[in-house]
Amino acid sequence: MTLKSHDIENIQRDKKDWQSVYRHPLTPAMFLERSRVAYRDVEAVVYGEKRLTYAELWERVHRLANALKNLGLNKGDRVGLLAPNTLMALEAHLAVPLGGWILVPINIRLNSHEIAYILDHAETKVLIIDGSLWLEHVDMLQGRESLLDVITQIDKHYDKDHKNKNQNVQDYEMLISQASISPHPLAVSDEWEPISIHYTSGTTGRPKGVMLHHRGAYLNALSEIIETGMRSEDVYLWTLPMFHAAGWCFPWAVTAVGGKHVLLPKVDPAEIIKYIETEGVTHLSAAPTVLTMLVQYLQEQKAVLPRTVHVITAAAPPSPALLRELEKIGALVTHVYGLTEVYGPFTVNVWRKHWDDLPLDERARLKARQGVPYVGLGEVMVVDTEMNPVPQDGKTMGEVVMRGNGVMLGYYKNEEETEVAFRGGWFHTGDYGVWHEDGYIELMDRKKDIIISGGENISSIEVEKILLEHPAVLEVAVIGVPDERWGEVPRAYVTLKPGAEVTSSELVQFCRERLAHFKCPKDIVFGPLPKTSTGKIQKYVLREEAWRGQEKKIHG
Numbered sequence: 380m381t382l383k384s385h386d387i388e389n390i391q392r393d394k395k396d397w398q399s400v401y402r403h404p405l406t407p408a409m410f411l412e413r414s415r416v417a418y419r420d421v422e423a424v425v426y427g428e429k430r431l432t433y434a435e436l437w438e439r440v441h442r443l444a445n446a447l448k449n450l451g452l453n454k455g456d457r458v459g460l461l462a463p464n465t466l467m468a469l470e471a472h473l474a475v476p477l478g479g480w481i482l483v484p485i486n487i488r489l490n491s492h493e494i495a496y497i498l499d500h501a502e503t504k505v506l507i508i509d510g511s512l513w514l515e516h517v518d519m520l521q522g523r524e525s526l527l528d529v530i531t532q533i534d535k536h537y538d539k540d541h542k543n544k545n546q547n548v549q550d551y552e553m554l555i556s557q558a559s560i561s562p563h564p565l566a567v568s569d570e571w572e573p574i575s576i577h578y579t580s581g582t583t584g585r586p587k588g589v590m591l592h593h594r595g596a597y598l599n600a601l602s603e604i605i606e607t608g609m610r611s612e613d614v615y616l617w618t619l620p621m622f623h624a625a626g627w628c629f630p631w632a633v634t635a636v637g638g639k640h641v642l643l644p645k646v647d648p649a650e651i652i653k654y655i656e657t658e659g660v661t662h663l664s665a666a667p668t669v670l671t672m673l674v675q676y677l678q679e680q681k682a683v684l685p686r687t688v689h690v691i692t693a694a695a696p697p698s699p700a701l702l703r704e705l706e707k708i709g710a711l712v713t714h715v716y717g718l719t720e721v722y723g724p725f726t727v728n729v730w731r732k733h734w735d736d737l738p739l740d741e742r743a744r745l746k747a748r749q750g751v752p753y754v755g756l757g758e759v760m761v762v763d764t765e766m767n768p769v770p771q772d773g774k775t776m777g778e779v780v781m782r783g784n785g786v787m788l789g790y791y792k793n794e795e796e797t798e799v800a801f802r803g804g805w806f807h808t809g810d811y812g813v814w815h816e817d818g819y820i821e822l823m824d825r826k827k828d829i830i831i832s833g834g835e836n837i838s839s840i841e842v843e844k845i846l847l848e849h850p851a852v853l854e855v856a857v858i859g860v861p862d863e864r865w866g867e868v869p870r871a872y873v874t875l876k877p878g879a880e881v882t883s884s885e886l887v888q889f890c891r892e893r894l895a896h897f898k899c900p901k902d903i904v905f906g907p908l909p910k911t912s913t914g915k916i917q918k919y920v921l922r923e924e925a926w927r928g929q930e931k932k933i934h935g
Contacts, residue, residue, distance in 0.1 A: 479566030588791030627723030757783010
């Protein structure tokens with residue numbers, strides 16, 4: 380049947396009456412509603428000795444939503460979450476969006492002063508805090524003007540001698556058990572409403588609140604399912620903190636397919652192997668440093684993974700050396716790339732079948748690239764300073780920019796920073812990379828990490844990849860340090876493998892045999908590296924120490 384012009388006019392005239400039929404906001408809050416029916420008796424969560432089916436998880440989530448509503452929350456109010464990967468954290472990711480409130484997940488490794496800033500800046504009304512963190516931060520919680528209610532595990536950790544001046548303190552399990560079992564209606568009317576605010580690390584100043592929206596979270600979760608091939612029989616081990624970029628949207632992705640969440644509050648290689656064996660883990664996400672830890676543990680045990688596990692890695696570019704070792708222990712690796720501002724991953728190194736026949740070293744080199752955009756999230760380009768696409772020659776460096784449904788709304792209460800990030804109609808990542816002939820992008824460095832020595836650009840990542848090829852090197856970070864003649868020169872901070880020995884001069888010579896000499900580190904510092912809670916190496920800590928008392932120019 381062909382529509383005539385007057386039919387189209389009638390449709391447009393009557394559109395307001397029909398919208399409720401064919402238009403519904405995209406929100407991951409609806410995933411649990413389907414899984415409760417489709418996978419009612421399927422195990423949804425394993426948390427220590429506790430196990431829940433999807434029907435039981437649905438009941439607890441709706442009770443939590445009803446309890447939050449009973450506390451007097453209005454649509455759009457902010458609900459803070461300070462917890463490791465626990466049942467409380469997962470339920471908050473499912474209940475808070477359902478009620479139309481905005482989740483504010485907070486990094487559990489922040490100090491009380493930093494947490495207080497986030498609570499105040501977001502004007503958080505309710506804080507859900509794990510009992511293990513309660514006493515550490517109880518003094519900070521007192522006197523927070525906007526914070527009216529605190530929810531924690533009173534029975535185990537709450538010290539009744541600590542009286543909060545402004546807040547009512549609620550017991551988490553009691554609050555849920557006493558709340559109505561009635562379904563809480565979906566309170567989301569616009570898919571562009573914020574679903575969460577995630578505060579960046581704030582390495583160059585106050586942390587910025589990244590506002591993510593329901594539509595982006597929905598599409599990112601579905602994209603995770605497509606790109607990782609996740610199905611209802613799969614088991615996802617929570618090695619990635621949920622507070623980090625909404626756990627890359629896996630709280631919603633795993634729930635959408637009716638998979639099993641195995642909650643791991645603290646990363647421990649022995650625990651990871653145990654759960655792979657006992658729960659049949661099929662998927663996990665982790666930064667390269669966590670995977671390095673796992674590889675090292677298995678090498679010490681002279682073992683491999685009990686079964687093939689699909690590993691999704693990001694946060695920092697994995698080196699070809701690490702990717703080779705992961706393949707040897709039986710991991711199937713998907714390399715993704717993104718930032719908090721794009722819900723975690725935005726691009727994925729889509730593997731091509733004919734690459735399977737290449738030598739291991741070549742496969743690892745190809746897999747170290749950042750790839751192409753996820754299905755449904757948007758576009759990515761590598762551009763010069765005038766916003767022109769750089770040649771796809773694998774050599775010309777430019778900034779990686781993104782746009783589409785997988786990009787944040789902006790920074791909360793920070794229009795100036797939002798305008799800078801969105802200039803030219805694209806989100807500017809601050810990452811420098813190259814564009815290959817086949818359309819795949821490859822990161823070369825963070826903008827601030829590019830080393831300019833005597834006018835020559837040096838990619839710290841390129842130098843790190845070479846050093847990680849040395850059999851004695853476990854981890855490495857390369858930064859530029861002051862030099863009177865060249866302005867700055869590369870320095871490498873190296874952690875050796877247990878029992879390994881190598882001298883600074885030997886490592887420098889190793890580099891000089893494989894790199895242009897001006898790119899090689901002028902000195903080596905041995906020792907442990909500072910890291911974030913997700914295992915990402917904090918180069919800014921090393922840089923601040925190296926440049927203390929001198930002016931460090933941020934390039935670009």
